[in-house]
Amino acid sequence: xxxxxxxxxxxxxxDDATRAVLTxxxxxxxxxxxxxxxxxxxxxxxxxxxxxxxxxxxxxFIDSSGIAALLRCRQELDKADIGLSVVGAQGMPLTVLExxxxxxYLSAPATRTNVxxx
Amino acid sequence: MVxxxxxxxxxxxxxxxxxxxxxxxxxxxxxxxxxxxxxxxWLDDQGHSPFVWSVIGSIAATTPLSVTTMxxxxxxxxxxxxxxxxxxxxxVALDGRFELGVGTGEYLNEHxxxxxxxxxxxxxxxxxxxxxxxxxxxxxxxxxxxGDYFTVENARIYxxxxxxxxxxxxxxxxxxxxIAAEVADGFISTKPAKELLDRYRSKGGRGxxxxxxxxxxxxxxxxxxxxxxxxxxxxxxxxxxxxxLRSPALFEQAxxxxxxxxxxxxxxxxxxxxxxxxxxxxxxxxxxxxxxINQIGDxxxxxxxxxxxxxLPALAELGAAPDSDASRPAGE
Numbered sequence: 495x496x497x498x499x500x501x502x503x504x505x506x507x508x509d510d511a512t513r514a515v516l517t518x519x520x521x522x523x524x525x526x527x528x529x530x531x532x533x534x535x536x537x538x539x540x541x542x543x544x545x546x547x548x549x550x551x552x553x554x555f556i557d558s559s560g561i562a563a564l565l566r567c568r569q570e571l572d573k574a575d576i577g578l579s580v581v582g583a584q585g586m587p588l589t590v591l592e593x594x595x596x597x598x599y600l601s602a603p604a605t606r607t608n609v610x611x612x
Numbered sequence: 613m614v615x616x617x618x619x620x621x622x623x624x625x626x627x628x629x630x631x632x633x634x635x636x637x638x639x640x641x642x643x644x645x646x647x648x649x650x651x652x653x654w655l656d657d658q659g660h661s662p663f664v665w666s667v668i669g670s671i672a673a674t675t676p677l678s679v680t681t682m683x684x685x686x687x688x689x690x691x692x693x694x695x696x697x698x699x700x701x702x703x704v705a706l707d708g709r710f711e712l713g714v715g716t717g718e719y720l721n722e723h724x725x726x727x728x729x730x731x732x733x734x735x736x737x738x739x740x741x742x743x744x745x746x747x748x749x750x751x752x753x754x755x756x757x758x759g760d761y762f763t764v765e766n767a768r769i770y771x772x773x774x775x776x777x778x779x780x781x782x783x784x785x786x787x788x789x790x791i792a793a794e795v796a797d798g799f800i801s802t803k804p805a806k807e808l809l810d811r812y813r814s815k816g817g818r819g820x821x822x823x824x825x826x827x828x829x830x831x832x833x834x835x836x837x838x839x840x841x842x843x844x845x846x847x848x849x850x851x852x853x854x855x856x857l858r859s860p861a862l863f864e865q866a867x868x869x870x871x872x873x874x875x876x877x878x879x880x881x882x883x884x885x886x887x888x889x890x891x892x893x894x895x896x897x898x899x900x901x902x903x904x905i906n907q908i909g910d911x912x913x914x915x916x917x918x919x920x921x922x923x924l925p926a927l928a929e930l931g932a933a934p935d936s937d938a939s940r941p942a943g944e
Contacts, residue, residue: 503862507869532853535854536850538850538851
């Protein structure tokens with residue numbers, strides 16, 4: 495499959511709506527990162543949500559704006575006591591997530607202390 | 613005296629239907645309509661989004677109504693010089709009965725050229741500059757404008773109304789409200805937002821405060837609630853960043869947990885007069901001057917009969933009137 499350039503984001507939920515899956519694809523950069531914030535604000539606003547999964551398999555590029563959006567996502571979900579898993583990153587985006595060392599923080603269990611230490 | 617207007621939903625209807633609804637509103641004595649200005653509807657299920665300036669031309673040619681756009685974004689998709697021309701033309705076609713409602717826009721409508729989407733503060737700055745551009749053009753002089761966001765060279769609008777259109781500004785937060793108080797000729801809200809309107813007035817905000825309310829009137833409350841949900845569940849999407857959602861498809865996903873019941877709690881649904889009157893009264897109690905009612909769906913002939921026979925007399929008891937001459941303060 496060719497690397498996807500155009501940014502895309504989709505929202506799906508589990509049958510009982512406790513898990514929201516946000517499937518992100520394409521380039522996550524200064525032009526698109528704000529869309530992650532907008533979608534996270536929606537699912538964090540649902541009273542049913544207990545866990546959010548960020549599915550990044552189709553992300554072809556991520557820069558510091560994208561990393562910043564993922565960190566904000568974690569902070570917003572912590573405020574609402576909602577868990578987060580970041581899954582599927584590969585290639586360049588995985589390398590960036592590893593080098594910046596944010597993966598353990600992004601996918602750690604939700605606690606209020608995450609907000610304070612962020 | 614609070615004025616009762618009618619709201620034309622461009623998201624739901626084609627231009628001929630919107631014009632027909634405007635004519636029905638005029639026929640029952642309503643003096644003012646507001647009309648939404650989008651490129652996309654919120655949801656595919658709404659199904660329409662005509663070019664608002666063409667629809668206004670059609671309304672101008674066939675009714676004596678006053679028209680307000682609710683709201684136009686004069687910063688991204690369409691350059692303020694062109695909005696200034698469109699507004700001036702509309703004002704001439706309507707013999708001056710035109711107000712330009714403005715706002716900072718939604719990503720849904722404004723990202724279609726693939727341009728970067730500025731942060732909220734920057735979008736507000738762009739709006740303020742666009743208002744300056746439009747007012748300078750409405751002076752009738754040839755202008756050269758080099759702003760932070762917009763450039764206009766040797767531009768002059770030739771077809772102008774006797775007085776420039778008033779600009780009413782939509783504001784959802786305190787910062788936008790403060791700016792509206794400074795630059796706008798009136799305040800727009802989609803709900804009876806008391807705190808924001810009080811803030812607008814306390815900061816010296818002038819002119820009319822106008823708002824909108826949706827109802828889904830019809831013989832069966834359950835059917836009405838389902839129709840309101842089918843067409844407007846997007847209005848139940850939570851979060852403070854819905855202006856950053858990109859497409860009708862994403863709004864559909866974002867509204868998947870909005871229930872029929874929750875819509876019926878927000879929007880008066882069914883044959884009963886009382887919830888509609890109570891919802892309207894909240895706007896009066898919070899000091900709005902003009903409230904545009906929108907009937908969701910396509911049973912407008914029946915709705916306007918109900919309006920004349922039941923709703924209008926009930927709202928008149930609250931001190932509201934559908935006629936702009938009767939309700940506008942002297943000098944407006």
